[in-house]
Amino acid sequence: MTMRFGVIGTGAIGREHIKRISNKLAGGKIVAVTDVNQASAEDTLETFGLDATVYPDDKTLLADPTVDAVLVTSWGPAHEASVLAAIEAKKYVFVEKPLATTAEGCMRIVEAEIKHGKRLVQVGFMRRYDSGYVQLKEAIENKFIGEPLMIRAAHRNPEVGENYTTDMAIHDTLIHEIDVLHWLVNDDYKTVQVTYPKKSKHAHENLKDPQIVTLETEGGIVMSAEINVNCKYGYDIQCEVIGEEGVVSLPEFQSISFRKNAMFGTNVLMDWKDRFIDAYDKELQDFMDSIKLTGEPNGPTSWDGYIAAVTADAAIKAQNSGEKEQISLKEKPAFYNKQTEAVNA
Ligand SMILES: NC(=O)C1=CN([C@@H]2O[C@H](COP(=O)(O)OP(=O)(O)OC[C@H]3O[C@@H](n4cnc5c(N)ncnc54)[C@H](O)[C@@H]3O)[C@@H](O)[C@H]2O)C=CC1
Ligand SMILES: O=C1[C@@H](O)[C@H](O)[C@@H](O)[C@H](O)[C@H]1O
Numbered sequence: 001m002t003m004r005f006g007v008i009g010t011g012a013i014g015r016e017h018i019k020r021i022s023n024k025l026a027g028g029k030i031v032a033v034t035d036v037n038q039a040s041a042e043d044t045l046e047t048f049g050l051d052a053t054v055y056p057d058d059k060t061l062l063a064d065p066t067v068d069a070v071l072v073t074s075w076g077p078a079h080e081a082s083v084l085a086a087i088e089a090k091k092y093v094f095v096e097k098p099l100a101t102t103a104e105g106c107m108r109i110v111e112a113e114i115k116h117g118k119r120l121v122q123v124g125f126m127r128r129y130d131s132g133y134v135q136l137k138e139a140i141e142n143k144f145i146g147e148p149l150m151i152r153a154a155h156r157n158p159e160v161g162e163n164y165t166t167d168m169a170i171h172d173t174l175i176h177e178i179d180v181l182h183w184l185v186n187d188d189y190k191t192v193q194v195t196y197p198k199k200s201k202h203a204h205e206n207l208k209d210p211q212i213v214t215l216e217t218e219g220g221i222v223m224s225a226e227i228n229v230n231c232k233y234g235y236d237i238q239c240e241v242i243g244e245e246g247v248v249s250l251p252e253f254q255s256i257s258f259r260k261n262a263m264f265g266t267n268v269l270m271d272w273k274d275r276f277i278d279a280y281d282k283e284l285q286d287f288m289d290s291i292k293l294t295g296e297p298n299g300p301t302s303w304d305g306y307i308a309a310v311t312a313d314a315a316i317k318a319q320n321s322g323e324k325e326q327i328s329l330k331e332k333p334a335f336y337n338k339q340t341e342a343v344n345a
Helices: 012-023 038-048 058-062 076-088 103-116 131-141 168-185 277-294 302-321 334-344
Strands: 003-008 028-034 053-055 069-072 092-095 121-123 148-156 189-195 211-217 222-228 236-243 247-249 257-260 263-266
Touching (some): 003 012, 003 058, 003 277, 012 028, 012 277, 028 058, 038 053, 053 058, 058 076, 069 076, 076 092, 076 103, 092 277, 121 302, 131 236, 131 247, 148 168, 168 189, 168 222, 168 236, 211 302
Parallel strands (some): 003 069, 028 053, 092 121, 148 222
Antiparallel strands (some): 148 236, 189 211, 236 247
């Protein structure tokens, strides 16, 4: 059976997902779109050849009985209201990060989902579907490097606009490391601290860039993540896990090597859209397939969105205090333990 999607937010990533569902993945179809910029929503019909209805807002789109699931790809501050409305309408939801911009907002979604009684929501933490990170996790779980002790990560963007602020380094950029690093080692965060190296001359006046975020887990693993969003040379994601018996590293993005003009080299990507293209495909294919198979999505949960929000809040506090800040999570509801057991069974 085809899953009929409504799309809330037809900007950069909304369009990427429309394209992959329409042209690349199996079992999905876009039947409805909306955007506060109505012209953008209308434009997707022609650009992607969609046979879809354009709605004025998320509420009217959700009232369409032909919509089985929604993609929430609007701006972060709009996510919570659309996700809660989708749960109320009993529709499946694939929501881009962040699930909500506050921990309290994420908790409202968790509570609504639990009240509904089965999982409806998947959060777009696509790195969990990237084959490089999956291989790292397998190596850690197979004890290939013994117990993991430390992680060194880097998240580098070529440049950011004037509207990118110091706290966005945490809730827009580091949020991917926050999600994937604790998942890799299956441990909970305990503390976070932020330090600022010498400022890059490419960072605009009010932006502190680069930043070093140090996360410590309950099990004592120390993770150092460099956020460097004006590195100029490319979009570069690094991750090295240092264990008692060895070290494993995230593979470089595959590209041809070249010999030319007395140089030997390889290309570095410039755009986030290309780096995790397979992972974006896999997360949405899994969303559709697992709902068809089990009636519930199988990927990152609302609880994962809550963990990321609490950790990001503590990291923003640490940006301002310069101190080591505590990360305090509420107890995980049994509802999400049950889901994890079912997935692992
Ligand atoms: N997983 C990933 O790697 C990435 C995730 N994202 C996330 O996806 C979301 C969207 O990001 P972009 O596409 O880059 O932003 P964008 O600014 O290109 O697009 C956002 C769109 O949402 C629309 N919008 C805003 N409020 C709305 C509302 N209440 N209802 C309907 N439409 C609304 C805007 O008019 C705009 O067209 C963000 O939360 C961002 O963090 C973005 C890029 C990569
Ligand atoms: O999610 C993303 C963007 O919103 C963010 O701005 C970038 O820094 C990330 O690399 C990208 O994956």
